[in-house]
Amino acid sequence: YDPCDYLKAAELQARRDNPSWQKGPMDDVTSMQTGIMGYKGHIHYQCADCIDSYLDTIPADTPKTELFRLIADHIDQQIFAGYRLYPNNYVALDLLHGDSAHADHYTAEDKAQFEAYLKGQLDKIEMEGKDDAYLREQMLKMYANPAINQMGL
Numbered sequence: 547y548d549p550c551d552y553l554k555a556a557e558l559q560a561r562r563d564n565p566s567w568q569k570g571p572m573d574d575v576t577s578m579q580t581g582i583m584g585y586k587g588h589i590h591y592q593c594a595d596c597i598d599s600y601l602d603t604i605p606a607d608t609p610k611t612e613l614f615r616l617i618a619d620h621i622d623q624q625i626f627a628g629y630r631l632y633p634n635n636y637v638a639l640d641l642l643h644g645d646s647a648h649a650d651h652y653t654a655e656d657k658a659q660f661e662a663y664l665k666g667q668l669d670k671i672e673m674e675g676k677d678d679a680y681l682r683e684q685m686l687k688m689y690a691n692p693a694i695n696q697m698g699l
Contacts, residue, residue, distance in 0.1 A: 547584075547585060547586055547587045547634070547663065548581075548586070548688065548689075549580050549581055549583075549584020549585055549586060550577050550580050550581045550584070551667055551685050551688055551689075552667040552668065552670045552671050552681075552685070553573075553576070553577055553580060554684070554688065555667075555668075555671065555681045555684040555685045555688070556671045556673055556681065557569070557573075558680075558681075558684045559673065559675075559676075559677055559680055559681055559684070560673065562680070563675060587632070588630075588632055590630035592628040592630070594621075594624035594625070594627075594628060595624075597617075597620070597621070600620050601617070604616055604617075622695075625695075626692075626695045626696050627696070629692045629693075629695070629696045631651070631692060631693050631696060633651060633652035633653070633656035633657075633660070634652075634656070634660045634663075634689050635689055635690065635692050635693040636648040636649075636651035636652050636693060637652050637656060637657045637660045637661075637689075638660070638685075638686045638687075638688075638689030638690040638693075639689075639690040639693045639694065641661075641686050641690075642683070642686040642687065642690045648693070660689075664682065664685060664686075667685065668681055668682060668685070
């Protein structure tokens, strides 16, 4: 889990509703504190192979803009390949798409637990003009994106 998920969702709505919205002076401190101290559940760390061998395959005369794009794409692919997906990623993906295409990756209990977690996080958001449907969709995207990226959807 990402303990800051509800803070990120609220920020997305604030920016959607008011493009000139700015964080308050304590918003980053609150996010750091929440991220450090909040519940995360299972955590997986993985290091990619050294990038040097990949860099050696890029021609020396590659224009800088292309070079930076190639490096960024390579790093993205390494990150996506290293993802360890958890049941909540698949639950979020199915809820986002309104189907059960990935139900073989989670149980009914996993789904119920994730939906209860999601509701609890959404309940923490206090803001004027709170758009529950938008906030829920943004949080589902946060949890579904690792699966989407890894599967290349």
